[in-house]
Amino acid sequence: MLFAAESAGADWELHYGGRSRRSMAFLEHLEETAGNRVNLHPQDEVGLIDLEKILGTPRPETLVYCCGPEPLLKAVEQSCAAWPEPSLHMERFSPKELGAPPRTDSFEIELATSGLTLTVPPDRSILDVVEEAGIAVLSSCQEGTCGTCERPVLEGDVDHRDSLLTPAEQATNDTMFICVSRAACPRLVLQL
Incomplete structure (x- = not known):
């Protein structure tokens, strides 16, 4: 991702946390190629990442990408609550x-x-039912984290069970991940 940002001419910085330097992958390479744009936060040396300092003030036109363990993701989501949509992008x-x-x-x-x-029964996913009917759909994780099975929704209300869409994206009800999301109404119409 850093190389893509660099190639695109984006202004970027990386805040990289881990339990210790020994447990943090690619350190030498990052320090050699990115220099002072990489900010290391080994917990055994500096404690937890200071998210208030890094994310406490929303910055217009700035995107935040985050991946890591769930406690970090939740903390970053809270720290970015005042940021404009869709500044925050999470990878779970x-x-x-x-x-x-x-x-x-x-x-x-x-x-x-x-x-x-x-008909989709309570114990089966839309993806399972569609595939059983002979319709091929690309899918990968089957747990709502990768986005491969995303399908447009033409009518109906979705019970979003994925870990990808923001609340604002979910509210539009125009797309869903059929491996985990379900209907919040008696009938959905999908582009499929």
Whole structure:
């Protein structure tokens, strides 16, 4: 990502935290190639990353990309709460914890392109039902973290169960990740 930012001429900085320098990958390479744009935060030397100092004041036209363990992601989300949408981009390696779905019964999906209407039972994903009907859909993680199975929503309300979309993106109800997200209504119409 840093090389892509550099190639694009972007002004960037990296804040890299870890338990200790020994546990932090690519340190020598980062220090050699990026120099003072890399800020190291080994916890055993400096404590936790000072997110208030780094993210406490929103900066217009600045994007924040973050990956790491869930406690760090939650702290960064809180620190960026006042930043304009969509400044923050998160990459999770496991899905967010979500509460119970609003619907626990079956629902229908109409597939606009193929003309099929299918029933999705409570114990199966839309992806499973669509694939069983013979429609190939690209997918990878099947836990709502990669974005591969994203499909446009033409009608209906979505129960977003993914770990990718921001609350503002979810509110538009125009896309969903069919490996984990479900209907929040009796019927969804998907571009599929």
